[in-house]
Amino acid sequence: MADSDYSQKDFIGEQVKHEDVVTITRVRSDRVFYRQFIRDPNQAKTSGHPRWYGDKFDLKDDQTWTEPDEVHHVPFTTKKGRQLTVTISGWKQMLMRGTKNYKMKNHPFTLLQIVVRDQERNSIWKPMWLIVIGSRRDELSLVDYYQCYRQRYDMENLFRFGKQRLLMTSYLLDFGQKKFVSVYFTLN
Incomplete structure (x- = not known):
């Protein structure tokens, strides 16, 4: 678990080298990621450089967001008895641009958006974004990731x-x- 300062390529690039490590790190809300490009099997291969990155996913522009792969609603009560609902949305197989030293195209991750709402469905805080990266990241649920980060x-x-x-x-x-x-x- 790490703060947004550790969501950069150089830190994450070192973490993915360890096979059994799953890293959960917060992400600033102005970052841009990409869906993993999946070639249509009916489409003929083209010559030249293969395409690695799919559609743009800009965290501050909800028009670029696709439907999440998973959504969970988790009710909880604060210490003062206030009833809140945490909505955890997850997009799998996301990519970030890499560098010469860190080929991030080879390391897809799960992107989470955490939204906390009160009983009137009003958002309490601005949404929190998390990256979950590592080869064993699919062994836990979105709720597990959120609880680990907390x-x-x-x-x-x-x-x-x-x-x-x-x-x-x-x-x-x-x-x-x-x-x-x-x-x-x-x-x-």
């Missing part, structure tokens, strides 16, 4: 406490050529 907020409280009270102020971990996040302690 656990991230508990970790954020730990990091805040650790930085303020335990002097956890710096972090660095080296995985070969790339550097990623890990926490270590500094003493003043």
Whole structure:
């Protein structure tokens, strides 16, 4: 589980190298993705470069959205007793543009839109978008992904406490050529 800073190609490109890892990361609402292109079997093959990307899917332009592959409505009650409904819409086999080092066309993902509504069907917050990527991502449901991502907020409280009270102020971990996040302690 990761915040939107980790939805970039260089982080995700490293994560998909691990066969048993499923990464769930939040995505900014101004990103553009693509449906995976599937050639019509009746269409003759053309010469030249093969087409990798299908229709554009712009998160801020709902006119580019197709019908979701799955939709789940999950009712829940807040600590104060307020009744809310979470609508989880999922689009499978989505792609993002890659780079020379990270061929993202080879790594389709599931895109989720999370919308929370009250009893009058009014949206509470702006929609949250999540990417679920990894070779074993189809083993869990959309509801499982949402519940896993919600656990991230508990970790954020730990990091805040650790930085303020335990002097956890710096972090660095080296995985070969790339550097990623890990926490270590500094003493003043």
